[in-house]
Amino acid sequence: MEREIIEFTADTQPVKVYDAGSGIEAQFLVDWLRGAGIEARIASTAIEPLAGKVPFQIATCPVLVARRDAERALAELPGFEAKLAERGGEAAFCYHCGGALDTRPATCPACGGALDWS
Numbered sequence: 001m002e003r004e005i006i007e008f009t010a011d012t013q014p015v016k017v018y019d020a021g022s023g024i025e026a027q028f029l030v031d032w033l034r035g036a037g038i039e040a041r042i043a044s045t046a047i048e049p050l051a052g053k054v055p056f057q058i059a060t061c062p063v064l065v066a067r068r069d070a071e072r073a074l075a076e077l078p079g080f081e082a083k084l085a086e087r088g089g090e091a092a093f094c095y096h097c098g099g100a101l102d103t104r105p106a107t108c109p110a111c112g113g114a115l116d117w118s
């Protein structure tokens with residue numbers, strides 16, 4: 001289904017740079033990109049209308065950026081995916097600031113946020 005959205009210029013037209021496997025992962029990427037100075041958002045259409053109708057595994061959360069930022073966003077993905085892999089399912093990073101953690105401290109050394117490892 002092709003849709004032309006003529007209000008957007010070529011520079012600001014949203015383009016998908018990533019299909020996140022969950023809303024949490026998508027939000028993590030949005031925060032990651034914002035940290036790199038790239039305005040990103042989660043495509044909302046993927047979440048609400050489909051919830052409950054589609055098996056959870058095949059519902060993805062596309063992450064969008066403006067076309068002019070797409071190249072920079074794509075360049076950030078390897079680092080983001082490495083961070084995800086590093087996380088290994090559960091927290092090897094601070095879920096407040098996203099900082100990497102070698103140990104599992106009660107508070108994040110980077111931002112001071114309280115961490116619950118249970």
Ligand SMILES: [Zn+2]
Pocket residue numbers: 094095096097098099108109110111112113
């Ligand atoms: Zn932190």
